[in-house]
Amino acid sequence: MRYETERTRRRGHADTATDTLARGLGLFSIALGIAEIAAPRALARALGMKGQEGLIAGYGLREIATGVGILASKDPTPWIWGRVAGDGLDLATLATALEGDNPNKHNVGIAMAAVAGVTALDVYCAQTLSRESPHPLPPLQDYSDRTGYPRGIEQSRGAARDFEVPRDFRTPEALRPYTQPDLPQNPMPSM
């Protein structure tokens, strides 16, 4: 959930389900990216894309960057759209593996189906977030008169100085001179 300030478009936005989905996609992005960087050879072999290991690792970096962007930003909308674009790139790349006599076309088909499924989620999430963004800002409640001090704030400053802090709650004696400059300082011990 996000509680945007005046500077962002989504202040007051309350669709936690979409935000949770966005965060989940961010985590998925990072996990997939790590897998692509850690095992590009195995992936290339499974998909019949030998020689493309560098490209797969590069896509892994892209996934991690997108995931970090989603998790770290105040408004994940552009990053989710970035995922949609990345999905398109993934599908186009996988489509090239369907050509020729690739013996692993079956695996490529499964991978494309999986990417298509995630793409649908990405598009849904990005569209929902985009629709919410231009909503008018809800009005703020005015709590500026909620002081809590029946006698007014100036009368209340220090009104409880009569309270004696229990001994077990006091600042350790040895630290008092450092935090209470008005106290008479003990002479420094000779070094």
Next chain:
Amino acid sequence: MKALVWHGTTDIRCDSVPDPEIEHPRDAIIKVTSCAICGSDLHLYDHFMPGMKSGDIMGHESMGEVVEVGSEAKGKLKVGDRVVIPFTIICGECDQCKRGNFSVCERTNRNGHIAAKAFGHSTAGLFGYTHLTGGYPGGQAEYLRVPFADATHIKVPDGISDEKLLFLSDIFPTGWQAAVQCDIQPTDTVAIWGAGPVGQMAIRSAVLLGARQVIAIDRIPERLAMAAAGGAITINFDEESVIERLNELTNGKGPEKCIDSVGMEAHAAGTIDAMYDRVKQATMMETDRPHVLREMAYVCRPAGTLSIPGVYGGLLDKIPFGAIMNKGLTIRTGQTHVNRWTDDLLRRIEEGQIDPSFVITHTVGLEEGPEMYKIFRDKQDGCIKVVLKP
């Protein structure tokens, strides 16, 4: 009776459940006239705290009228007494209770062996707050059984509204203890992370105790406005650097006293450590998101104090203990020893030093409780504190 019942993550319902009965001679039953949703209830709502079971009744901020008293509680309570019930259940007799350390009462946690496994030793039983703390039914209900009722109560006079007294059960003494732990001096700057209900009470407590400067850190405009009304300088952590601003307000020296009123579910975004916590928590490698603790340890003035009323549940990662050790910081924390402070705080309410009802933003019936959990959790509709009327 009607009660708010936990059924699972973000699933709280207003159910019909059996009325409570006296189970022990020290028990009493109260008819609840007012109760509240606490920020720490949200840790249960989101299921970040372990130890909840489907069917548990929520709530640990309640007050009402005594309707039945067990034989051994009769000397201290009688039918018709008006009482606020502290969230910590206390025996009043063990070594810790005798020292005033009520939140670590040695006898009231009937599941103390579980708590001891998790924490090394048992802590007090709490109302409506997991089976780690006894699994006692809570007070977001029409009736509440109060165990050890001869000790676990705060008698309050007629003629003062529920709204002014209810928060003696938890958030007012919690904010107060947070400030008292700081041993505030007239020269002190007190920085308070989180301007939720406990943070708001901590702000007022620090002002009443005479801090030179009180600073509140949050990002929700309504909370910041309420903090400013209470006399705090405000920092919106979404719009400015907390560390830079705190140093600016203290001539580069940092605040002497820092209070964490946030706890395990810090919502910082856009920082590396916050993202790290999100990933670790999502992959079940970390229980808490301790961004505030890290920031406090970093910015606190050397030889200063970190006071931590915010609830943490388990194992925390990347705590800068080097900063804590080398700067010689004092850490004070713990659940609130409610009854230790309530006589004094009740007097301050009666004398008009403070009116804790300022924090109430929503008052609804018990049936609307489940919806209010969501509104409170999501900080919608300017929601800061919800009072329920069973």
